[in-house]
Structure formats: structure tokens, C-alpha cells
Amino acid sequence: TGTISSLQRQLEIQESQLRKIKSEKEMLQKQVRKREHQLQAMSAKFCSLRDERKHDGMIATMGKENYSLQQVVAEQESKLAEQNELIAKLQETVSQLQAEVLTSQHHICKQQEAQEAIQSQVEALKHKELQTRVVLEGMASKVSR
Numbered sequence: 523t524g525t526i527s528s529l530q531r532q533l534e535i536q537e538s539q540l541r542k543i544k545s546e547k548e549m550l551q552k553q554v555r556k557r558e559h560q561l562q563a564m565s566a567k568f569c570s571l572r573d574e575r576k577h578d579g580m581i582a583t584m585g586k587e588n589y590s591l592q593q594v595v596a597e598q599e600s601k602l603a604e605q606n607e608l609i610a611k612l613q614e615t616v617s618q619l620q621a622e623v624l625t626s627q628h629h630i631c632k633q634q635e636a637q638e639a640i641q642s643q644v645e646a647l648k649h650k651e652l653q654t655r656v657v658l659e660g661m662a663s664k665v666s667r
Contacts, residue, residue: 526630530623533619533620536612546605550598550601554595554598554602557591557594558595561592564587564588564591568585568588
């Protein structure tokens with residue numbers, strides 16, 4: 523039972539970490555989408571300014587911003603990939619812990635059954651011992667008479 527409790531605590535901790543990482547993953551996905559929208563907006567702005575050819579300096583600045591946003595998106599995608607790897611590992615660990623809990627429970631059930639069988643044998647032997655003593659005492663009293 524101590525092993526099961528320990529495994530269950532580990533399982534709960536792993537599941538908590540999994541939920542936290544999934545939450546972070548969702549947050550990162552939202553940030554990636556936001557950055558992509560910003561990137562698309564900046565690209566659209568960049569194209570319209572290029573078509574107008576009015577603000578060459580602004581085009582250069584927007585190009586830098588566009589490049590910066592692309593780097594941010596790449597970083598976010600990299601973090602998201604790492605989070606996905608971690609989630610996969612945690613899910614594998616959770617599965618292993620669940621299997622260990624089931625195995626431990628199965629062993630405990632078998633041990634309890636064996637203990638009950640032994641207890642039953644002990645009770646039967648005690649009963650036989652008592653019967654033997656009664657018979658022995660009866661014989662001893664016959665012999666002494």
C-alpha cells in the first residue's frame with residue numbers, strides 16, 4: 523500500500539506537470555498565432571508601402587521588424603516542439619506509473635489471498651491441535667484410572 527500510495531503521488535505529480543505543460547503549450551500556441559497574425563499584418567503593410575514607394579525608410583524598418591517577428595515565431599515554434607517532446611515523455615511516464623500501480627495492486631491481492639489461505643490453514647491446525655489435546659487428555663485420564 524505504501525508503494526501504491528507513492529506511485530499514486532508520483533502519478534498525480536506527473537499529471538499535474540502534464541496539465542501545466544499543456545497549459546503552457548496552449549499559451550505558446552496562442553502567442554505563435556498572435557505573432558503570425560502580426561507577421562501577416564506587417565507583411566501586408568510592407569507590401570502596400572512598397573507599392574506606394576513613399577516611405578523607403580519605413581520599409582527598411584518594417585523589414586527589420588518582419589525579420590525580428592520571424593525570429594520570434596521560429597523561437598516560439600522551437601519552444602512548442604520542446605514542450606511537445608516533454609509532454610510525450612510525461613505521458614509515457616504516466617503510462618508506466620499506471621502500469622506499475624496495476625502490477626502492485628495485483629501483487630497485493632495475491633499476497634492477501636495467500637495470507638488468507640495461510641490464516642485458514644493456521645486456524646485448521648489450531649482446531650486439530652485442540653481436538654488432539656482433548657483426545658490425549660481423555661486417553662491420559664483413562665490410563666490414570
